[in-house]
Amino acid sequence: MTLDDVLTSLFPDGHEVRNDKGVLLGSATLRSGASMLVLGVADRTALGVDEALRLSGQVLKSIDRGQGPILVLVDSDSQRMSKRDELLGLNEFLSHLAKVLIHADLNGRPTIGLLYGHSAAGALLATGLATRVLVGLPGAAPAVMDLPSMAKVTKLSMDALEEKAKSTPVFAPGLSNLAQMGAVHLTWSNTISLADQLEALLADMPAVQDRRDVLGKERGGRLKAAEIAERVRDLALQAY
Numbered sequence: 133m134t135l136d137d138v139l140t141s142l143f144p145d146g147h148e149v150r151n152d153k154g155v156l157l158g159s160a161t162l163r164s165g166a167s168m169l170v171l172g173v174a175d176r177t178a179l180g181v182d183e184a185l186r187l188s189g190q191v192l193k194s195i196d197r198g199q200g201p202i203l204v205l206v207d208s209d210s211q212r213m214s215k216r217d218e219l220l221g222l223n224e225f226l227s228h229l230a231k232v233l234i235h236a237d238l239n240g241r242p243t244i245g246l247l248y249g250h251s252a253a254g255a256l257l258a259t260g261l262a263t264r265v266l267v268g269l270p271g272a273a274p275a276v277m278d279l280p281s282m283a284k285v286t287k288l289s290m291d292a293l294e295e296k297a298k299s300t301p302v303f304a305p306g307l308s309n310l311a312q313m314g315a316v317h318l319t320w321s322n323t324i325s326l327a328d329q330l331e332a333l334l335a336d337m338p339a340v341q342d343r344r345d346v347l348g349k350e351r352g353g354r355l356k357a358a359e360i361a362e363r364v365r366d367l368a369l370q371a372y
Contacts, residue, residue: 144327147161162200176209179254184229191232201241204244211254237264264337273305274310
């Protein structure tokens with residue numbers, strides 16, 4: 133689905149979302165009549181210092197001025213691979229954006245990520261994976277790290293990584309693998325109204341918590357994360 137298709141299906145009652153050089157900013161009207169803050173990255177734009185500042189600034193302003201849920205639409209490249217961005221401390225700007233989204237969620241602004249295109253690496257971590265719930269649309273193509281980059285980091289051959297990717301979701305890009313790891317909470321259908329699916333999710337949001345580690349164990353994608361997190365929690369409580 134194109135961005136226009138997604139927005140039309142999500143908000144049949146209208147929206148004021150603008151695309152400014154790949155940065156999405158605006159709001160939309162829900163069927164309940166309430167307003168939803170909408171932001172994100174479009175057109176497979178790389179997420180750099182400037183984009184992260186604009187997005188985080190919009191979220192911070194909205195915390196002071198309004199209420200209601202926040203939707204983060206994602207179709208990005210990875211983080212911007214430029215000398216300028218790295219020298220300015222891109223990692224800190226991406227971290228700031230992620231923390232701002234988490235802060236909003238903890239302060240009465242439920243956050244939902246909608247991955248409708250591509251995303252990878254730091255851009256995915258700072259947007260969709262920083263929301264309480266990440267939803268995917270069929271055809272979305274996320275990757276925490278592509279296999280050629282993973283080969284450089286791990287020093288494993290492409291043949292070895294491709295073989296591991298067949299049985300281990302952690303090594304494999306793609307929506308289904310991120311869903312199996314628990315990173316993607318659920319996958320919506322693009323053949324029925326996205327507005328209906330959004331309203332159903334919003335109705336459940338008070339009870340929905342970040343259960344990525346538990347979902348990963350239940351789905352067989354990450355078998356140890358939930359157990360290790362629980363052990364760390366128990367040890368911390370004992371020390372306290």
